[in-house]
Structure formats: structure tokens, C-alpha cells
Amino acid sequence: MTAPFDLIVVGAGMAGISAANKAVGAGWRTAIVDELPYGGTCALRGCDPKKILRRGAEIIDAATLMRDKGIDANGLSINWADLMRHTRGFTDPVPANAERELASNGVATLHGTATFTSPSTIDVAGTVYEPRHVLIATGARxxxxxxxxxxxxxxxxxxxxxxxxxxxxxxxxxxxxxxxxxxxxxxxxxxxxxxxxxxxxxxxxxxxxxxxxxxxxxxxxxxxxxxxxxxxxxxxxxxxxxxxxxxxxxxxxxxxxxxxxxxxxxxxxxxxx
The missing domain is CATH 3.50.50.60 (FAD/NAD(P)-binding domain)
Structure with missing residues (x-):
């Protein structure tokens, strides 16, 4: 059994990261764990990359609506591969930046699948912890x-x-x-x-x-x-x-x-x- 934490946050999305930073700021011994790259759905697989794709679609739509009103939209198109590369330029740095910020604040960053082994213990990639509290912030699938x-x-x-x-x-x-x-x-x-x-x-x-x-x-x-x-x-x-x-x-x-x-x-x- 490892040295106890006051709090282990399961899920390193925006909610989990925010909670971990607040807890460690209040003096709690805090860890966070995720089996996926840190950052969560919104930053990596949802809201933020979707906004970049949507912006490309909005440009096409705006030009089309202005056809015959001073804008020639002929030949305007989306290059999907280039747009995806642009999107990854925003999302790829997120996990390392999120983990670096957490560590600099004093949060222990763990990786792997978290599974409760009893009402008071939780296994993370083969290591068993007994925190005072566990916050589940695993999102949805x-x-x-x-x-x-x-x-x-x-x-x-x-x-x-x-x-x-x-x-x-x-x-x-x-x-x-x-x-x-x-x-x-x-x-x-x-x-x-x-x-x-x-x-x-x-x-x-x-x-x-x-x-x-x-x-x-x-x-x-x-x-x-x-x-x-x-x-x-x-x-x-x-x-x-x-x-x-x-x-x-x-x-x-x-x-x-x-x-x-x-x-x-x-x-x-x-x-x-």
C-alpha cells in the first residue's frame, strides 16, 4: 500500500484538472489519473477541435451566402487533410501542457486504468492506493x-x-x-x-x-x-x-x-x- 493521498481524481479532463488544482491549493495531498492522454474530451476530442472544423465550414457558408452580392465563391473549398493538420496543431500539445501544469502545482500525475478494489482502496495500473477521498470525473462514452x-x-x-x-x-x-x-x-x-x-x-x-x-x-x-x-x-x-x-x-x-x-x-x- 502506498503513502495515502487526501484525494485521487479519476479523470484528467477539464473538470478533473480543475478539482485537482483546487484541492492541492487547499493543502490536500492530491493525485490525478487517466488511462487516456490528459486534457479530456472537450480539449482533445470534442469542443475545441470541433470549433476549428466548424470555422472552416462557416467560411464556406458565408462565401456561398454572399454569391452574387460581391463575393465570388467559385473554387472555394475545404482541404480536409490540411484542416485536420491545423486542428492537431492545437490539440497535440494539450496533454503535456496539462500534465506539466498539474505537476508544477504539486499534483501527482498517474497513468493507467483506475479500479476500486474495496470501498476504501483503488488500483491504478497495479498499484493500490487508499486515499481519504476519490472524485470520479470520468465523463461519458x-x-x-x-x-x-x-x-x-x-x-x-x-x-x-x-x-x-x-x-x-x-x-x-x-x-x-x-x-x-x-x-x-x-x-x-x-x-x-x-x-x-x-x-x-x-x-x-x-x-x-x-x-x-x-x-x-x-x-x-x-x-x-x-x-x-x-x-x-x-x-x-x-x-x-x-x-x-x-x-x-x-x-x-x-x-x-x-x-x-x-x-x-x-x-x-x-x-x-
């Missing part, structure tokens, strides 16, 4: 998809690491992740479909605003299929065949890429709770 062929679906993290964007993309789920990525992909030039099982996408958002968004989506070529579920995804010579159950019966969509945007659940599976 994509919820499991229950249809055959779900292993063919990539998640949003993988989407943000694509070196090229394929021509035909299907997004599973009508949430904000699907809509944000779908609009980016449409501006790049992909043919995009969103599959949503509900009567209206983006449940929980203002219905009038959602209606405006769905109309705008259709205008830029995003095909939103409501009251539609996926029965299965099969492999084909050219990609994937997405088998659908629609209000009008069975239907298929051919896709080069299928992306998970159907919600997230707490990321607790490895904690042994």
Missing part, C-alpha cells in the same frame, strides 16, 4: 448500439481523427453531435444522412429553432430521416449497407462511413463500482 453490425460504426473521437472525409456519410441519432458534424461534412462536399428514431430531432431544444435548423439542413443537402431506426449494417464491396426501418417500410442506404451520434452514457465501466 458513446452508448452501446444494439443492432447487428454496430461494430462498423465509428464514434465522434474517430471522426475527429479522419485523414480524409468519404463521399457518403450516415450519422446515427438526431442529437447535436450528429448535426454539427453533418453540417461540417456537407460543406466539405460529402453526401450526408442523419437517422433519427423520434418524430423530431434534438429533443429538449426549442422546437421552433429545431424547425429552422432542419430546414437549413435540407437546404445544404443534409437528409434528416425522422421516425427511422437502423435494423442492421452489413458490409459491401464499396463500404456499408445501412438497413432501415422507416414509416414507409424497409429501406437501404449505401454509405462509406457510419458515425455514432446517438447519445452518451456515464463512463464508469472500468471502475469496478
Amino acid at each position: 458513446p452508448r452501446p448500439l444494439g443492432f447487428p453490425g454496430a461494430d462498423r460504426v465509428i464514434d465522434s473521437t474517430e471522426f475527429l481523427h479522419l485523414d480524409s472525409l468519404p463521399r457518403r456519410i450516415v450519422f446515427v441519432g438526431g442529437g447535436f453531435i450528429s448535426f454539427e458534424f453533418a453540417h461540417i461534412a456537407a460543406r466539405v462536399g460529402s453526401t450526408v444522412t442523419i437517422i433519427d428514431r423520434g418524430d423530431r430531432p434534438l429533443r429538449g431544444f426549442d422546437p421552433d429553432l429545431v424547425d429552422l435548423l432542419t430546414a437549413r439542413s435540407a437546404a445544404v443537402g443534409v437528409d434528416v430521416r425522422s421516425r427511422t431506426t437502423i435494423d442492421a449494417i452489413d458490409g459491401t464491396e464499396s463500404g456499408h449497407a445501412v438497413r432501415l426501418d422507416t414509416p414507409d417500410g424497409a429501406a437501404d442506404i449505401d454509405a462509406d462511413l457510419v458515425v455514432h451520434g446517438a447519445g452518451r452514457i456515464p463512463n464508469l465501466a472500468t471502475l469496478g463500482l
Whole structure:
């Protein structure tokens, strides 16, 4: 058993890092652990890289809206590979910078999977600790998809690491992740479909605003299929065949890429709770 900490924070995203810095500033012996690079979803795999991609899409959209109003948008396009390299210029330094700041503040930085071995002990990569407190800040992960062929679906993290964007993309789920990525992909030039099982996408958002968004989506070529579920995804010579159950019966969509945007659940599976 190692020397005790007052607090071990499990999860080195923005919430966990903030808590660890505040705790050590209050005089607590503090450690933080993550099995992934430090920085968390927002800085590495979500909000921040997405904003850079979105900015590229916004430039294309603004130029298109100004066509015949003094702006010639002919030939304007997104080079996805260059845009991704630009994005990584922001995200790649984050883990080392976050860990360096934590260490300089006096926080012990640990790496590996954290699993409770008893109500008072936690194992981190084979070393057992007995802290006075544990703060769980592990965030969320994509919820499991229950249809055959779900292993063919990539998640949003993988989407943000694509070196090229394929021509035909299907997004599973009508949430904000699907809509944000779908609009980016449409501006790049992909043919995009969103599959949503509900009567209206983006449940929980203002219905009038959602209606405006769905109309705008259709205008830029995003095909939103409501009251539609996926029965299965099969492999084909050219990609994937997405088998659908629609209000009008069975239907298929051919896709080069299928992306998970159907919600997230707490990321607790490895904690042994």
C-alpha cells in the first residue's frame, strides 16, 4: 500500500484538472489519473477541435451566402487533410501542457486504468492506493448500439481523427453531435444522412429553432430521416449497407462511413463500482 493521498481524481479532463488544482491549493495531498492522454474530451476530442472544423465550414457558408452580392465563391473549398493538420496543431500539445501544469502545482500525475478494489482502496495500473477521498470525473462514452453490425460504426473521437472525409456519410441519432458534424461534412462536399428514431430531432431544444435548423439542413443537402431506426449494417464491396426501418417500410442506404451520434452514457465501466 502506498503513502495515502487526501484525494485521487479519476479523470484528467477539464473538470478533473480543475478539482485537482483546487484541492492541492487547499493543502490536500492530491493525485490525478487517466488511462487516456490528459486534457479530456472537450480539449482533445470534442469542443475545441470541433470549433476549428466548424470555422472552416462557416467560411464556406458565408462565401456561398454572399454569391452574387460581391463575393465570388467559385473554387472555394475545404482541404480536409490540411484542416485536420491545423486542428492537431492545437490539440497535440494539450496533454503535456496539462500534465506539466498539474505537476508544477504539486499534483501527482498517474497513468493507467483506475479500479476500486474495496470501498476504501483503488488500483491504478497495479498499484493500490487508499486515499481519504476519490472524485470520479470520468465523463461519458458513446452508448452501446444494439443492432447487428454496430461494430462498423465509428464514434465522434474517430471522426475527429479522419485523414480524409468519404463521399457518403450516415450519422446515427438526431442529437447535436450528429448535426454539427453533418453540417461540417456537407460543406466539405460529402453526401450526408442523419437517422433519427423520434418524430423530431434534438429533443429538449426549442422546437421552433429545431424547425429552422432542419430546414437549413435540407437546404445544404443534409437528409434528416425522422421516425427511422437502423435494423442492421452489413458490409459491401464499396463500404456499408445501412438497413432501415422507416414509416414507409424497409429501406437501404449505401454509405462509406457510419458515425455514432446517438447519445452518451456515464463512463464508469472500468471502475469496478
